[in-house]
Amino acid sequence: MGIVFVFGGQAVYIELDAIFASEGERRDFDYEFVLEDEVIASPVQVRGCVFNKTGIVSLNASAVYLLNASCARCGESVSRTESVNIDHTLISHSENDDNDYFIVVDNMRLDLDELVSEDIFLAMPSRYLCSEDCKGLCSICGANLNREACSCKRIADPRWDVLNDLFDN
């Protein structure tokens, strides 16, 4: 059984049967592709391998890209390198298809770009913060409370804490 891997939109033929057939077989890959998303500011660099360890064929890779987002509390830009682990077990057929961890490759094609994209989107938080303890903006004057302490009298009301917790989660 051979298999077509899609790397960066390019089809690459890999003899997966050789990997399934013999323990210790592995095939490395290292490529990049463009994933269109408003917070992804660079091509996605994918590095990893497909290997057979004691008869189990696994795909382990890391996907690295430059993140460019805005902090959900203060609006400052958040720019950092993100790394997502892509770990799956490949099986040649399945009675039970509904499993994200096992990737069934019986159609002779594994679109790695698509698999990596799905894992990247699954790993994305619903919002980004410049730091976990970002103080946000003053709700009255708009000052960035990470940089300055304004003199507004914000009323401490525990009911707002409940609301803030809701927004934070």
Ligand SMILES: [Zn+2]
């Ligand atoms: Zn912030």
Ligand SMILES: [Zn+2]
């Ligand atoms: Zn203020």
